[in-house]
Amino acid sequence: MLRKASLVSLFLTLVVIAGCAEPPTQQIQDAEKALKDAQESGAATYSADEYAKLEGTLAALRKEVADQDEKFTLFRDYGKAQQLSASAKADSERIKAASVEKKEEAKAAALQAQQVAEEAVKATQDLVAKAPVGKDRAAVEAIKNDVEGLKSLLKQVQASIDKEDYPAAQTQAKAIHDMSQGVSVEIQNALAKVGKGKPTKKK
Amino acid sequence: MALDQIHKTLAAVICILCFLMGCVQAVPPDLLVALEAIDQDLIALRAPEAAPEEYGQFVRQWVSLKARVQLDDDLITWPWESSDLENELRQLYVMGERTVSQLHERQTSQHRTVQAKVARLEERLHTTTSKVESIDGRILLGEKAVQTDLLVKQARAFFEQKDFQRAMQAAEKADYAFKAQALLLSQELGRYADESRIAYWQTLAKQTIDWSRIHQSTAIVVSKAERELTLYKSGRKVLSYPVRLGFNGMLEKRFQGDGATPEGRYRVTDKRGQGQTQFYRALALDYPNAEDRRRFDLAKKSGRIGPAKGIGSLIEIHGADNELLAQTLGCIMLDNPNMAVLYEGVSVGTPVTIVGALTKENTVALALSELVQRRDEI
Secondary structure (H helix, E strand, O other), X not given: OHHHHHHHHHHHHHHHHHHHOOOOHHHHHHHHHHHHHHHHOOHHHHOHHHHHHHHXXXXXXXXXXXXXXXXXXXXXXXXXXXXXXHHHHHHHHHHXXXXXXXXXXXXXXXXXXXXXXXXHHHHHHHHHHOOOOOHHHHHOHXXXXXXXXXXXHHHHHHHHHHXXXXXXXXXXXXXXXXXXHHHHHHHHXXXXXXXXXXXXXXX | OHHHHHHHHHHHHHHHHHHHHHOEEOOOHHHHHHHHHHHHXXXXXXXXXXXXXXXXXXXXXXXXXXXXXXXXXXXXXXOOOOOHHHHHHHHHHHHXXXXXXXXHXXXXXXXXXXXXXHHHHHHHHHHHHHHHHHOOOHHHHOOHHHHHHHHHHHHHHHHHOOOHHXXXXXXXXXXXXXXXXXXXXXXXXXXXXXXXXXXXXHHHHHHHHHHHHHXXXXXXXXXXXXXXXXXXXXXXXXXXXXXXOEOOOOOOOOOOOOOOOOOEEEEEEEEEXXXXXXXXXXXXXXXXXXXHHHHHHHHXXXXXXOXXXXXXXXXXXXXXXXXXXXXXXXXEEOOHHHHHHHHHHOOOOOEEEEEOOOOOOOHHHHHXXXXXXXXXXX
16 A cells, blocks of 8 residues: 555656646746837847847857756756846846947937037038129039038938948048038138128129 | 774775866866957957957857856866866867967058058049149049049047057048049049140140230230240240139139139230339230120030029239238239230230140149049059
8 A cells, every 4th residue: 555655656747747847938938028128128239249249148048948858857957048038138127228228328428429410510501601692603603502512412421320330421421511611711722811791793 | 893894994085086086177267268359359359349250150159058058068077088078178278369469460461551552542532632733623623523532631649549440440431532633633624634625726836826926915814724924025935924814723613703814815805004004014805705605605505504603804914912811702813023024015906815725744634634544553
């Protein structure tokens, strides 16, 4: 009787153990979701190396689960998979936060560059407004054309910011600023040549 | 008792041997350090952005193996037992080293390629700008010129940030922008390279010179491409002076304010001396003539010219109110000493023929040919 009871007890213990060895599906899903969140926050761009490592961790996690799944039920151990999914989730959240921060920094830098470029173009426009309207305007017609072009280029900076392509926005804004300064110098040189505006002539 | 002592001693010896020989670490720490260094090298080479596939391949294995190390698995082996983990780490190290070396080579090559490309673009921008200036094409290009300038500057900025991929993308866009510029200039100024149009201009000039010879009178021929005014007397060239034209001088005049200098057969309608003009001396021309009006009306009817545009007037050959100015609003400007000579030699009614060019190898045709040739180089 006692022997029979021991056998039943052993069987039940085995069933319990086997029953506990389930893959940590929820934890894996959480880790994958955290990775996706990190990716959507721009981690692949702003924390590229850490994001790549994170993808590596997820790959390792999937392999570990697959390895355990292949084993006989009684020998399965998902402890490592649990550890990996927990670490992947924690890393994803950390990387997401870091990426958001870096992205905000890049955005701030792009917006600042945009503002500097806009001010430079505005200053150039103000100079153009001082240009003569009479016969001497021939000297600044080509320059006016460039100022119109610069105004149009500012729209491209905004388009890059709208697309969240902050590195491109920053280089565009910097280039526009430099070009505006060049045009301003050109206008000043032209204005130095021309006299005061005289009545417009038909041509 | 002695036997017991021997057993105890033997057990102690076995334990010590096990401790000394069995506790062999499966992964040498320096191997992990070396792999960490490889990872850092790859990051320094911007592998995650520059070579995401290669870096991904390395890092997936590295993270996976590191996880196994960190999970304290497979760490202790018997001395005679081979460690799979160590073998895999060694293989990864070899692969990582190879990737670093390949990336380094690739980046050096990319650096050289992009550097050469950006330098070529900058040189091209410089040449194109000066060529466009020389043929008064700046306004004609509209925003295209600053757009191209922006792309070249962007390519330089990305190159300096070692973002070769973006630098190359900007450079390719700049290439395309240069091509678009050359195409637009060819469309608008292609007539300067058109043999039949040049032959027509040559005929106009010849007829004017013949008129001068037949009527034993003076006549003026202006070539816009050469920026030259020539005075003929009795069919003989007596003087040639350089001239400045409108700010859009190489174009055919289409409407008032376009900055173009008109082309065609005109006559001097008035001589304006000191006190009668603000430009030292002036010879007023009969622009717009009947042909100009016909062309203007046609263009307006076809919608090529807006309804609010006027045809313009007051086209003159005049002196300089401001010697420093390089361009006019559409007139023909001479230096004052030259204008003084011309003014004295010309009377009301003198024919003035203004043409685009008189030779096939005119400055506009040559500049266009060079711009188009450079477009095809890229």
